[in-house]
Amino acid sequence: MTATQADSRPSAEHPGFLDAVRGQPVAVWATAFAAVIAFMGIGLVDPILPEIAKQLDAGADKVTLLFAVYMGVQVLAMLITGFCSYRFGPKRTLIAGLVFIVVAAGVSATANGIGELIALRVAWGLGNALFMATALAFIIGSARGGQHGAILLYEAALGLGLAVGPLIGAILGEWTWRAPFGGTAILMAIGAILCATKLTKDGPSSERPKVGITDPLRALKNRKLLVTGIGSAFYTAGFFTVIAWAPIVLDMRPIYLGLVFVGWGLCVALSGVTLAPKVVEALGEKLGVIAAVGVFAVVMIAAAIGTAGDNKTLVMAAIIFSGIPSGVLNTALTGMAMAAGSGPRSVSSAGYNFLRWMGAAVSALLVAHLAEWFGSNAAPYWFAAGYCAVAVLAISMVGGAPKPAPTAETERRLGEAALVGAEEL
Template identity: 65%
Template sequence: MSTENHSLIGVFKGQPRTVWVTAFAAVIAFMGIGLVDPILNTIRIALGAPETKLTQLFGVYMGVQVFAMLLTGWAAYKFGPKRTLTTGLVCIVVAAGVSAFATNIDQLIALRVIWGLGNALFIATALAFIVGQATGGQQGAILLYEAALGVGLAVGPLLGAVLGEWTWRAPFAGTALLMLAGAILCAAMLPADGPRSERKPVKLLDPIKALKNRVLLINSIGAAFYTGALFTVIAWSPLAMGLRPIYAGIIFFGWGLLTALSGVFVGPRLAEAIGERSGVIVAILAYLVTMAVAAVGVMDDQVWMIGLAVVISGIPSGVLNTLFTGVAMSAADESTPRSVASAGYSFLRWMGAAASAIMVAYIAQWFGMAAPFWFAAGYCAIAVSALILAGNGPKLNEHEVPAEAALVGAEEF
């Protein structure tokens, strides 16, 4: 992605309102990922919830997205992208709104299932509208999408922190209201779906079949282990630090901000300097170091060290958000459409997130509070080994979309 041709200022100028409406909704959707982080410890105290239940708020949220991603392409073909997207937003509104009235942790976990389903339906079609409507071509649209992702990751924890100082229920209610506004805007302003005959058919099992490609499979496994490390930070760091919502929110705001900035500015430049695959390996090794620092912080009871490691980990995370999918997609062959290969890759990657978020509390119970971070460092080592084992795939065409959200199959709608 050329940073010269697709600067943020250039991308933002002259975009139609349909792009801004979708981007606004995308920001709120991505806010949901980090919204719970600052209030996780508060929820534990208020509801008397064990850590194994708390981390399921992330595990089930990501787990349902893993399987929902296999359905979204089919749903968009059968019902239309706009209907699929709007249905996803409605699911998020309902889940977030009802969460504000939950009386126990099991209710919150069940509602996060609905929330995850809605997020998958929305994310899997949002990029289709941005790519289809944005000026500046596909790469510019991807940069705009990445900017929305970064803003959501940064603002979500901050909103959760500010509202969470009042009550842990407030962030859920606030998100529901914001997403309701996004849903109304999308329903009113996005173009209507065309006839089904104009959409390319998508079969449910096509993404799984794409994983028969050995190089794609090994790269996807590497991505799964890195994402497992990422969700160790998201799901375990708030409990390991035990901070008030405002302090935890500031830390995760810094993490999200660095993720956004490095994804837009550092990742493309690193790829230009040393190549996509080498850039991914360097970034994962840097992530490994931050996980080791966090583990030492837990062992020495130094909360500031854990917080610093979380914030700094946003730099390699942003780079990996931009580059990792490009590396995996370079393994796609001519017999497999890139969007289908992307969905198969995403299926394995987010399965790593779900498994990590569910297991992290059990790992801490069995091996100690620092163990999840040591395991995360081990995940990074496995991810690097997988990338080395996979080797280089075919070269990406510079005009194709190699970015994180390619899994939505935007070019197919």
Template identity: 55%
Template sequence: MSSEVRLLDALKGQPRTVWITAFAAVIAFMGIGLVDPILLSIATALQATPSQVTLLFSSYLGVQVVAMLFTGACAARFGAKRTLVGGLALIVAATLACALASSITELVSLRAVWGLGNAFFIATALSVIVGAASGGQQGAILLYEAALGIGLSTGPLLGAALGSLSWRGPFAGTAVLMAIALVLAAALLPGDAHAKREPVRLLDPLRALRHRGLLRTSVGSALYTAGFFTVLAWAPFVLQFSAVQVGLVFFAWGLCVAVAGVLLAPRLAARLGERRATVLAVLANAALLALMLVPDKPVLVVAVILSGVVSGLLNTLFTGAAMSISPAPRAVASGGYNFLRWLGGAAAATLVGHLAEWFGWTHAPFLVGALLCLLAGGLLALGADEPDTKEVPVEAAIVGEEL
């Protein structure tokens, strides 16, 4: 049965708990690309440099990465609903405050609070959907991945539409949508009183990285994710497009991420094996980043959109490889893997503006991103002696997308 048919089947007859959580997940994932179309507007309005503005990504991701090490223990202690609702409340407060910010320092700090709330919400959203969905776990996972894809693709659109009025608009709009999700979740999601809670120790995710194969895959993913956020955080400054134009470019990019992650990655892994497919895809990403060095805006637009296809493949393939290679429980291995993976993204978002300044060349971050992806490909190729699998387990593939 095709992935398209399974997804359509998964949409039928789901309880309201699933739809409420999936709706909130879409809004949460919007936050990753929401600020892309308004980066230039924020820089102008708040008199900030490009390196200061890209801190909007790094503060959001950096806090989220560290917080993900704590969210499993919090959910085990307080229950999934309390953790999820608490995360939503933090996001509502942070996004509303972002809309009222008066300086870039204030905005960057509030994005960090947003990242903290996002970590608590998204860390538990998947388990809520899987636990409540009808039709089995596989359909529930496809619903979650669909929410991921919709959020990544519509975030730039929302940012463009509201950002064309004011840079404050996307933050205010997100606050309203998240407030709706918060009220629905608090009122309608089942309580935690009878939920079974598995004990999770705080440092278990880091202990899982002692496994050589998982560590290699996680570091490789961190290098790729640095390239991913180089495109996301820096391309708007090179393109110098309007908010609407940037939003449309990254809408097409996000759509490619979603389609490739859901439909293409499992087929590629089944044909080539997870590791081989991952190596080829990360090398293709290096080639696209190198293409972005061409000083021609139409070429850059095409390369950015095509990088969405490769990113969709890698988001699924890297996670599938990490989960299949580690003997640790899936949730624990995923925690350690995601910590390193998104740490790479936070570091890249912090450094891209400085790289352009240090090299005196606007396109320099793309060159560094390409070299990091080449390094990732070489690192993964060193694991040729490790067992390979022929397909990505759907549930494993999406556990790593909890950020």
């Protein structure tokens, strides 16, 4: 979120990926490597969720808490990441986040109960929030080739992490559910050492923009930002229904679940940086978001029908395909929020994500209970479609032109939005 505050020299040209990666300083590679591992944590748990439930004798309501608490702590973290970066410095904040992840992931590999694993997931979520709040700023501030080259590097880290995370979880999970946690801890420890030794030292606090703990909440006094955040919260509730509930519904071996979520992760990453700008250019941000939410709702209905009919092929197809509208929405909704904010962009983004992740946390908390209350594993997907209806209603209330003419500023904002939307995952 602090990326927009970083000093960067925009390039007049848009370099290709090979041009972007050529000759980058070690600090950029160290941060990018750590970012890949952090993004891996998003889908790492999915392939091993059924195995965790069996080995630790935990019900669906307990294992889905692994996602609920992970996102819940990030709701609160949105209020402190900017303050921590100001008070302690971005490098110290980033390193602290990595240490939290290393310890949480490492100890998770030795957990003997689901309660212990849930508590460790809280620490993991806090670490992820602290790291992601500053990682992009370091890459943009240090990368050669201007901001666009830095964006390409970060996009590569995002795509690799989203795709590799479920794959690592699947491969190591075939051995034991503990192995993916241990492997992540080792890789992130390497990333932490690289970042600690290669990143530039923090400057004096007087040179950093002052951010208070309550500033993100005050930013929500902006009605457009508030309504956009509410709409995003309901869509994100559907998004995390996919992440938290699909492993329970499919109940497959880790390797097969991993392959499903590899496909999902690739769809999210690629559509966010390639399809989203085209949708916004054709329809405008507001109509583009409404259309994408509609597509996502249809996919959730398909998942519900497949679950009710015990058609796992349809459910798997729905999960993978849901990544396409999700990638568009992660970018376009964040673009709307960034355009709506009237204060510092990092503060507006924190306020927006405070609402956004609240939807994710509540959804992950409810999915298992919805299935129990309604006596059907399809119920969470029907509710996800309902969340989308509320999201459409909220977004339709956002003021502004329905289809603004594309400008260089719009393209730049969408490029940043793709990253901000992704980094907050």
